[in-house]
Amino acid sequence: MKQIDLFNIKLNHIRIFLLAVETGSFSKTAAELHVTQPMVTKTIQTLEKELDLILFLRDKGKLQLTPAGRELYVQWSNLLQYFENSIEDASVQQEGVMSRFVIGVGYLMPSDHLERLREAYHSLPENIKVHFESRPQSTAWDRLRDGEVDIVLVSGHILPDEKPADIDWCIVQESDLAVFIPKENPLSKKKNLTFADLREEEFIVFSADTDSRYMQLLNQLASEAGFTPRISCYVPDESSFAINLWMNNGIVLADQSMLMDETSIKCFPLEGRGNHLCLVWRIPKDAQRKKELQKVTDAIIASFH
Numbered sequence: 401m402k403q404i405d406l407f408n409i410k411l412n413h414i415r416i417f418l419l420a421v422e423t424g425s426f427s428k429t430a431a432e433l434h435v436t437q438p439m440v441t442k443t444i445q446t447l448e449k450e451l452d453l454i455l456f457l458r459d460k461g462k463l464q465l466t467p468a469g470r471e472l473y474v475q476w477s478n479l480l481q482y483f484e485n486s487i488e489d490a491s492v493q494q495e496g497v498m499s500r501f502v503i504g505v506g507y508l509m510p511s512d513h514l515e516r517l518r519e520a521y522h523s524l525p526e527n528i529k530v531h532f533e534s535r536p537q538s539t540a541w542d543r544l545r546d547g548e549v550d551i552v553l554v555s556g557h558i559l560p561d562e563k564p565a566d567i568d569w570c571i572v573q574e575s576d577l578a579v580f581i582p583k584e585n586p587l588s589k590k591k592n593l594t595f596a597d598l599r600e601e602e603f604i605v606f607s608a609d610t611d612s613r614y615m616q617l618l619n620q621l622a623s624e625a626g627f628t629p630r631i632s633c634y635v636p637d638e639s640s641f642a643i644n645l646w647m648n649n650g651i652v653l654a655d656q657s658m659l660m661d662e663t664s665i666k667c668f669p670l671e672g673r674g675n676h677l678c679l680v681w682r683i684p685k686d687a688q689r690k691k692e693l694q695k696v697t698d699a700i701i702a703s704f705h
Contacts, residue, residue, distance in 0.1 A: 499692035504549040506537030536637030538611040569680040578656035602632035
């Protein structure tokens with residue numbers, strides 16, 4: 401076995417290798433990192449030379465991970481996250497704070513929900529620091545799973561059928577699905593709506609790539625009502641729901657708590673179609689951090705009850 405000089409292996413080389421495994425393509429890796437494909441290829445070749453290992457087999461442009469490459473991927477997959485966490489932990493210690501957590505919220509979260517989060521935030525001990533990030537709700541699950549945030553507040557339809565081992569959640573507020581309709585639409589004059597009333601309407605929807613479970617839910621409701629939903633447009637986030645609704649570009653299926661302009665948009669809750677606001681969090685491996693996270697989740701749950 402070749403004597404390896406570990407100091408020649410750069411973290412950036414490891415990052416490029418991991419991303420190449422995950423994308424299955426040097427060109428996709430280059431595009432995601434905004435570098436050239438030759439640069440990615442050269443980096444992998446350099447890493448293979450330094451390690452004296454063949455990491456990929458290249459066959460007609462397709463990448464195939466070797467057994468050695470697969471072993472490194474398994475061992476290194478959490479390495480960068482551990483490195484990032486160690487720096488954050490050191491910064492936390494320097495600031496005299498024991499734990500820092502990131503909470504993700506959706507773009508159109510109602511003000512009363514934000515008020516409850518603020519209440520929970522101010523009830524926490526001084527040694528716990530919390531940051532908030534606003535991103536599309538449709539990406540919340542991926543961000544939580546990938547370690548970008550520690551806690552998210554999401555609509556129940558986003559959650560998988562079974563809990564992963566390192567994820568937990570609970571319902572913090574009961575809610576129903578609803579249909580949002582521009583007031584220019586004649587249907588907005590009705591007192592109540594059933595899903596069957598929407599047969600001739602066009603829906604503004606998330607794309608399957610953005611939120612596959614959303615499309616499954618819409619198709620299920622439409623199928624039960626005896627029709628196939630007509631699509632007006634696909635959008636990347638809930639803010640795009642709002643602007644397309646305002647432009648009278650179709651109707652939207654969403655949680656009734658979603659913040660919309662009530663002067664131009666009418667909300668029709670679908671009774672019996674529970675969607676519920678859920679608090680979801682990653683379970684830390686570290687026992688002390690797990691205790692601190694418990695204080696954060698307990699405070700948020702208490703603020704909603």
